Amino acid sequence: MLSKQQKEIMKELNGADKNNWTDWKWQLRHCIKNVEQVEQLLGVTLPEKVRNKVPLITERFPMSITPYYLSLIDCSDIENDPIFKQSFPVVDELEVMRTDMLDPLHEDIDSPVEGVVHRYPDRVLFLVSNMCAMYCRHCTRKRHVGDLDSIPNRTQILKGINYIKNTPEIRDVLLSGGDPLMMSDEYLDWILTELRAIDHIEILRIGTRAPVVLPQRITEGLLKVLKKHHPIWINTHFNHPRELTNSSKLALRKLADAGIPLGNQTVLLAGVNDCPRIMKALFHKLVANRVRPYYLYQCDLSEGLNHFRTPVGKGIEILESLIGHTSGLCVPTYVIDAPGGGGKIPIMPNYLISWSTNKVVLRNYEGVITTYKEPDSYEPNFCDRDCANCDLQLSLDDANEVKATGIEKLLADNDQAISLVPADNERYGRRD
């Protein structure tokens, strides 16, 4: 069922019909790229302060909105509309703060070959597409948006695949971009086939906003391709309950029915979803549609995002309103992606209040303070990593030996390290 607004937009787009509307390639060909078109298709005149300077902004950070996503905008309060705010440029984007960075997550630096970000020991981010249907105004890779609206060719992709092939520690590949689902079914099939042929790859993941901004992309042909390469996991990116339309729900159902576990990454955005009640409604709707809220992101320090940022306290307040109050399934992990490339750092309200040698003091979501008595008789095993001769049973075929790093290393019995010291520590520098 098409809405009245969708029918109006179709009429304006050369009298498109329902078949056009449900064709993802038609949607892509008709992406909206300027303010005049937005006004024409929505039948509105935007206030001067809203339309002001849009060409100046889009010169730096281009605009692209699918007709479908545009059709979700509620024109009765357009300036506060969460769909409008995520897709329409505002002059605040040009305000660069002293602390803003072009590449806050150091993705370009942590990239051993073009397109691969190898940050964590056992998994990589593989940027296989420079294209997106909709340019999210809050994109963390805003610096690249519209750079080159293309899909890397086979030679470029093969460089990444070869790196993955030659790096046996990698067991998990996360396809992202851009949006990997902007590729044709055939091209995606080729990449997934190449990756599946690598022995040490256990799981493949795809990060995509298609179910939100272009649900028409979830075609029978695509599902057939995805099903060939299981286990495949998909993470999508819903930020507001209004985005869960009938079309989106249908796309999610098809993906889930294809046996793909679905997760969601939400970005905490001022003026869009910085409200515990909106978040709870969003996470409830996602779970009801078989999508597990995975991460809630603190907004990154990328240039052009300052107006979307909230204090960290807002995220903690939101978690406080979820944990215990609703199903655990509806509670994502709140993370800050560390500037400088430290990876995602989880943030939690404090539940552990105090501690003695045999008791911990905790508080619950209601504010009840309680104690947990620790065992008197726990005999720790000294772990020398000789797993073959340990009473605890582990089949060594299932568990690659991985060297302990970071805090894990400080806790390991078999490691002599007693501290972690920054490489440029002056006191250590004086020692020899």
Ligand SMILES: *Cc1c(COP(=O)(O)O)cnc(C)c1O
């Ligand atoms: C987020 C991310 C991953 C995946 O992290 P998970 O916590 O495993 O979901 C991998 N590589 C990079 C560079 C990332 O930013």
